[in-house]
Structure formats: C-alpha cells, structure tokens
Amino acid sequence: MGSGLRQGIVPRRLRMLRAARAARLDESGETGSSAAISSAQGAAAIGSDSSPSTAARAEEHIPVSLRVSAGWSWRLIIIGAAVYILLMAIGRVRVVVIPIIAGLLIAALIHPLAHRFQRLGLPRLGAAFAALFVFFAVLAGAAVAVGFNAANEIPTVSDQVSEGVEQIRGYLTNGPFHLSQSQIDDLVDDIRRNLANNRGRLVSGVISGASVAAEVITGLLVALFSTFFFLYDGDRIWDWIVTRFPAGAEDRVRGAGREAWLTITGYIRGTVFVAAVDAFGIAMGLVGVGVPLVAPLALLTFFGGFVPIIGATVAGVAAVLVTLVSGGVTDALIILAVVLAVQQIEGHLLQPLVMRRAVRLHPLAIVIALSAGGVLAGIPGAIAAVPFVAVVNRVAGYLAATGKRPPP
Incomplete structure (x- = not known):
C-alpha cells in the first residue's frame, strides 16, 4: 500500500514538473517573438529614417555652386535693403545729421587748440569757448577780407564783362555767323521774354532759396552746439556710448x-x-x-x-x-x-x-x-x-x- 501511494505521488509530481516546463517554454517563446517583432519594427523605423526624403533628393541634384550663389544672393539683398533704408532715413533727417557730422569734423580740427588752452590753465569749459572763438574769428576775418576784395573789384569786373559782351556781339556780327543787328536784338528780346514768362518759376526759386537759407541757419546752430559739446564733453559722451555695449565687447x-x-x-x-x-x-x-x-x-x-x-x-x-x-x-x-x-x-x-x-x-x-x-x-x-x-x-x-x- 505504501509503495502504491509512492507510485501515485511520483507521477503527479512529474506531471506538475512537465506542466511548469511547458509554461516556461511558452513564455520564452512569446518573449522571443515580441523581441523579434520589436527588432523588426526598429529596423523598419531605422530604414524609414535613413531613407532620404523628396526634398533632400531634390537638393542633392542642385549644384553646390548654385546653392552657394543663392545663399550669398539673398544675404546680399537683405544687407542692401538695410543699407538703403538707413541711407533714406539719414536723407530724411539730413538737416540734423549733416550739422552733427560737421560739428564732429570741426571739433576734430580744433581739438588740439582746446587742449593747448587747458595746458595754459583754462578750465575745460573756458578752453572749449576759447577754441570756438578763435575758429570763428578766423572764419570771420577771411569773410571780411573776401568781402572787401569783392566790393573793390566788382565794378572793374562788371566793366570787363560789359566789354566782353560787346566783343561777343561784334563776333556774332562780323564773325563767321554774319548775324545782323536786328537778329541780335531779336535774340536779346527772346531771352527777356522767356525770363518774363518764367517769372513764376523764378519767384518759386526765390522762395525755395529762402527755405534753404532757413535750413542753413538751423544747420549752423546745430553744428555750433555740436562742436561745443564735442569739445567740452566728448570723452564722457563716448564713455556713455561704450557702456551701452556688453562688458566683453567694451575693449x-x-x-x-x-x-x-x-x-x-x-x-x-x-x-x-x-x-x-x-x-x-x-x-x-x-x-x-x-x-x-x-x-x-x-x-x-x-x-x-x-x-x-x-x-x-x-x-x-x-x-x-x-x-x-x-x-x-x-x-x-x-x-x-x-x-x-x-x-x-x-x-x-x-x-x-x-x-x-x-x-x-x-x-x-x-x-x-x-x-x-x-x-x-x-x-x-x-x-x-x-x-x-x-x-x-x-x-x-x-x-x-x-x-x-x-x-x-
């Protein structure tokens, strides 16, 4: 009886071991199949990523020189447009920009004179005023000398111009053109008539000249103030501009x-x-x-x-x-x-x-x-x-x- 019980227990254990082994084999088979499927999917994904797109294949057919030229072209177009816009903006405000540039040039010219006055003991403010005074005194002296010379010699020049006109009249009459006196008078009358007919344009020209004179006066004042402050406070103005940049770029x-x-x-x-x-x-x-x-x-x-x-x-x-x-x-x-x-x-x-x-x-x-x-x-x-x-x-x-x- 004992041996029969033992014989019944042993086959039962064998069946249990076989069932467990079969379950492990099924699990390992499923794991392997899922790994194979995932590896196949990954290979498919890699293959799909590695395959070039239509745009990439089209780009490969464009010569390198053409791609480089196109890159340079659109960049140069953008730079040209930016420069054009900047120049147009400067042209719009030229009444202010040009006098400031003129003041900078004048300050660069008389800056050593202002330093010389500072070495003589004048403060910065006094040296700037003294340098400006000397500069404008030289300009005024030159203008007065030119004015006196022109006032003294204009009568002589006008007489010489009258003689030149008579010589031209004689050349037109006796020269190769052989114009008569009446033809010359008609020519002079035509010139006067054209001047009379264009009187409106002349008046508008005078008005535009007045506006130009106003712009010139405004520009002179702006140039004067710019020159003074460039002489007096130029170093501090430049230090303020430099500090607006990042610290690594200041040098x-x-x-x-x-x-x-x-x-x-x-x-x-x-x-x-x-x-x-x-x-x-x-x-x-x-x-x-x-x-x-x-x-x-x-x-x-x-x-x-x-x-x-x-x-x-x-x-x-x-x-x-x-x-x-x-x-x-x-x-x-x-x-x-x-x-x-x-x-x-x-x-x-x-x-x-x-x-x-x-x-x-x-x-x-x-x-x-x-x-x-x-x-x-x-x-x-x-x-x-x-x-x-x-x-x-x-x-x-x-x-x-x-x-x-x-x-x-």
Missing part, C-alpha cells in the same frame, strides 16, 4: 572708436593743409597774371578742397572763366596751366604724403561715396561722405584684425 568698441577718431582727425587736418596749399598756389598764379577777385577765387579753391576730385576741378574752372572774361584767352590759358600744375602736385605729392595714412580708399570708392553723398544731402553730403566711408573702412579692418587674434 573692442574702445579700440574701434580710437581708430575712428584717428581717421577723422587725420582726414580733416590733412584736407585743410592740402586745400590751403591749393588755394595759395592758384592765388599766386592769379596775382601774377593780374586777375581780379583773387581772394574770392582763393577762398572758393580752399573750400573746394574739402570735396575730393570734384571740388578742385570746379574751383579751377571758375578761376579760368573769370580770367577769360577779364584778361582774354592768353591769360586764361596761363591760369589753366597753373591749375593743372597745382592739381598734379596735389594728386602726386600731397595726397600720398599727407592723406594716405588717414584715407586708405580707392579712387573708385571715393567717387562712389561722393556721388551717394551728393544725391542724399547735396554738397554737405559730398563733403561728409568721404570721411564717413574712411572711418567705416578703418573700423571694419580693426574689428576684423582683432577678431582673428587668438585669445590670451
């Missing part, structure tokens, strides 16, 4: 400002020296020939020197025309030779020695800057365009050089 901003100031001071002092040499040379030629209005023509030549390339040419043409009217063709040719000689000395000797360190610009860049400045703000814009471009060029070079230096 580079100060260095860029130093380079800009050196460019402005070098440009304005070199321009004054070159313009003075041009005015002196042409004045000596006019005095030697005996041409009237020497002082106004010399002053015109001096101020024309502030507009590179164009200003000297216009002043030389004015001197030649005045000489032609007052002295004849021979004297005009002599003055033309003098003007050409002075311009050659300026272009080949003075500009390379005096201005090259301050203005490192290609002549084409100077012409483009003059054109843009003239279109935006007339003659003042042409005067301010070259130093502005020179400052931008030098500051950009400085920032590019400091950006390439390895960190300490």
Whole structure:
C-alpha cells in the first residue's frame, strides 16, 4: 500500500514538473517573438529614417555652386535693403545729421587748440569757448577780407564783362555767323521774354532759396552746439556710448572708436593743409597774371578742397572763366596751366604724403561715396561722405584684425 501511494505521488509530481516546463517554454517563446517583432519594427523605423526624403533628393541634384550663389544672393539683398533704408532715413533727417557730422569734423580740427588752452590753465569749459572763438574769428576775418576784395573789384569786373559782351556781339556780327543787328536784338528780346514768362518759376526759386537759407541757419546752430559739446564733453559722451555695449565687447568698441577718431582727425587736418596749399598756389598764379577777385577765387579753391576730385576741378574752372572774361584767352590759358600744375602736385605729392595714412580708399570708392553723398544731402553730403566711408573702412579692418587674434 505504501509503495502504491509512492507510485501515485511520483507521477503527479512529474506531471506538475512537465506542466511548469511547458509554461516556461511558452513564455520564452512569446518573449522571443515580441523581441523579434520589436527588432523588426526598429529596423523598419531605422530604414524609414535613413531613407532620404523628396526634398533632400531634390537638393542633392542642385549644384553646390548654385546653392552657394543663392545663399550669398539673398544675404546680399537683405544687407542692401538695410543699407538703403538707413541711407533714406539719414536723407530724411539730413538737416540734423549733416550739422552733427560737421560739428564732429570741426571739433576734430580744433581739438588740439582746446587742449593747448587747458595746458595754459583754462578750465575745460573756458578752453572749449576759447577754441570756438578763435575758429570763428578766423572764419570771420577771411569773410571780411573776401568781402572787401569783392566790393573793390566788382565794378572793374562788371566793366570787363560789359566789354566782353560787346566783343561777343561784334563776333556774332562780323564773325563767321554774319548775324545782323536786328537778329541780335531779336535774340536779346527772346531771352527777356522767356525770363518774363518764367517769372513764376523764378519767384518759386526765390522762395525755395529762402527755405534753404532757413535750413542753413538751423544747420549752423546745430553744428555750433555740436562742436561745443564735442569739445567740452566728448570723452564722457563716448564713455556713455561704450557702456551701452556688453562688458566683453567694451575693449573692442574702445579700440574701434580710437581708430575712428584717428581717421577723422587725420582726414580733416590733412584736407585743410592740402586745400590751403591749393588755394595759395592758384592765388599766386592769379596775382601774377593780374586777375581780379583773387581772394574770392582763393577762398572758393580752399573750400573746394574739402570735396575730393570734384571740388578742385570746379574751383579751377571758375578761376579760368573769370580770367577769360577779364584778361582774354592768353591769360586764361596761363591760369589753366597753373591749375593743372597745382592739381598734379596735389594728386602726386600731397595726397600720398599727407592723406594716405588717414584715407586708405580707392579712387573708385571715393567717387562712389561722393556721388551717394551728393544725391542724399547735396554738397554737405559730398563733403561728409568721404570721411564717413574712411572711418567705416578703418573700423571694419580693426574689428576684423582683432577678431582673428587668438585669445590670451
């Protein structure tokens, strides 16, 4: 009986062990199948991710040069639009911007004089006022000298102009044109009639001239105040501007400002020296020939020197025309030779020695800057365009050089 009980218990245990083993086998089979399914799904997902999309396949067919050109194109378009908007904004407020730039240039010119007064014991406020007084005293003296010279010689010039008109009348009558006196009178009457018919335009021109005069007076006042505060408080103004930048960029901003100031001071002092040499040379030629209005023509030549390339040419043409009217063709040719000689000395000797360190610009860049400045703000814009471009060029070079230096 005991052996029979043991025989019944043993098969029962065997059945239980077999059932447990079969359950483990089923679980392992399900786990393996789920792992296989998940691995297959992952492989499918990886395959789907690794397969290129339609846009990627289309991008691969575009040449690299075309993609690079397109990238440069839209970036340059954005930069050009930003520059255009900035220039238009400056053109809108040129009544304020141009006098401030003029005040900065004047301050760069007379800043050493203000420092000299400070060394003599004057306070900062007194030195700024003294430097401004000396500057405007020199300008007033030059204006008075030119006015007296013009007042004394205008009657002589008017007589010479009348003689020139009579000579032209005689040339039209006796020369190759063979015009009769009645035809000349009709021509004069037509000119007078056209002037009478365009009287409204002349009146509007006078009114616009009055508005221009108001703008000039406003600009002079703004330039005067700007010059004074640049002399008196320029250092603190620049410190305030620098502190608006992040702390890590202050050193580079100060260095860029130093380079800009050196460019402005070098440009304005070199321009004054070159313009003075041009005015002196042409004045000596006019005095030697005996041409009237020497002082106004010399002053015109001096101020024309502030507009590179164009200003000297216009002043030389004015001197030649005045000489032609007052002295004849021979004297005009002599003055033309003098003007050409002075311009050659300026272009080949003075500009390379005096201005090259301050203005490192290609002549084409100077012409483009003059054109843009003239279109935006007339003659003042042409005067301010070259130093502005020179400052931008030098500051950009400085920032590019400091950006390439390895960190300490």
